Structure formats: structure tokens, C-alpha cells
Amino acid sequence: xxxxxxxxxxxxxxxxxxxxxxxxxxxxxxxxxxxxxxxxxxxxxxxxxxxxxxxxxxxxxxxxxxxxxxxxxxxxxxxxxxxxxxxxxxxxxxxxxxxxxxxxxxxxxxxxxxxxxxxxxxxxxxxxxxxxxxxxxxxxxxxxxxxxxxxxxxxxxxxxxxxx
Numbered sequence: 001x002x003x004x005x006x007x008x009x010x011x012x013x014x015x016x017x018x019x020x021x022x023x024x025x026x027x028x029x030x031x032x033x034x035x036x037x038x039x040x041x042x043x044x045x046x047x048x049x050x051x052x053x054x055x056x057x058x059x060x061x062x063x064x065x066x067x068x069x070x071x072x073x074x075x076x077x078x079x080x081x082x083x084x085x086x087x088x089x090x091x092x093x094x095x096x097x098x099x100x101x102x103x104x105x106x107x108x109x110x111x112x113x114x115x116x117x118x119x120x121x122x123x124x125x126x127x128x129x130x131x132x133x134x135x136x137x138x139x140x141x142x143x144x145x146x147x148x149x150x151x152x153x154x155x156x157x158x159x160x161x162x163x164x
Contacts, residue, residue, distance in 0.1 A: 013136060025075060025076040026093055029073055030090045030092075031094050031119075032065060034094040034097075038099055046058065049106075054110070110160050
């Protein structure tokens with residue numbers, strides 16, 4: 001289906017599919033930005049016995065998380081949807097909780113990021129179902145890679161959290 005609006009991107013996905021998929025991608029993008037900032041926050045404020053290892057791990061994970069942002073936003077635009085426009089838009093759409101505490105122990109950081117990555121995986125699976133419903137294999141394909149990456153981050157964080 002080619003959309004009637006002159007500024008809209010041509011797509012064979014129906015209007016309902018574009019709206020449902022792009023709105024899910026908008027929330028996903030907000031969560032990914034929130035997880036990126038939280039991971040960098042913990043990276044910057046890490047301390048303790050395993051400082052170097054955790055500091056480097058969180059930097060690596062933050063880089064991987066940030067790498068998702070452009071493909072998510074561009075996918076929404078490719079199908080004719082819209083994406084985030086501002087920091088306040090991120091705050092309005094994010095589901096993951098921020099952490100503004102002054103003092104967070106290394107294990108609390110690791111545990112919280114583990115939980116957040118698990119939540120992100122659940123969100124990715126839910127969006128994948130929406131894409132399957134609308135036969136949007138391109139978005140589903142991207143999501144499959146991100147699920148694998150979030151499961152790997154969760155695995156690493158979960159292994160560390162068992163050290164206590």
C-alpha cells in the first residue's frame with residue numbers, strides 16, 4: 001500500500017501496522033536510551049574491588065546498547081512512522097526506571113542492569129510478536145539480533161551478581 005500523504009514513506013504495510021509497529025519502536029527506543037544512560041551512569045560511578053573489570057564491561061555494554069538507537073529510529077521512519085524528538089519525549093515513552101541515587105554499590109548496579117536487560121528482552125519479544133502479526137520480517141529480523149545481544153548482556157551481569 002502506498003500512503004496518500006505526499007510526505008509519507010511508501011510501504012506495503014497497512015496504516016494500522018505502521019502505527020502499531022512504529023509506536024512500539026518509539027517506546028523501545030526510549031527504553032534503549034534510558035538503559036544506555038543508566039549503564040553509562042553506573043560505568044562512571046563504579047567503584048570497588050572489581051572496578052576495572054566492571055567499568056570496562058559496562059562501557060562495552062553501553063556501546064552495544066547505543067548502537068541500537070539509530071537502526072530503531074530509522075526502521076520506524078522506513079515504514080512511514082515517526083520516532084522520538086526530544087529528551088522529554090524519551091521520558092514520556094520510557095518504561096525502564098531511571099536511577100538517580102547518589103550511592104549505589106557495584107552489586108546493586110549489576111543487579112539493576114541485569115533486571116533492566118531482562119525487561120528489555122521481554123519488550124523485544126513482544127514487539128517481535130507485533131511484527132510477526134503484520135508480516136514485518138525486516139523489523140523482526142533486527143529484533144532477533146537485539147534479543148540475542150540483550151540475553152548476552154543479561155547472562156554476563158547475572159554471572160557477576162552470583163559472586164556475592
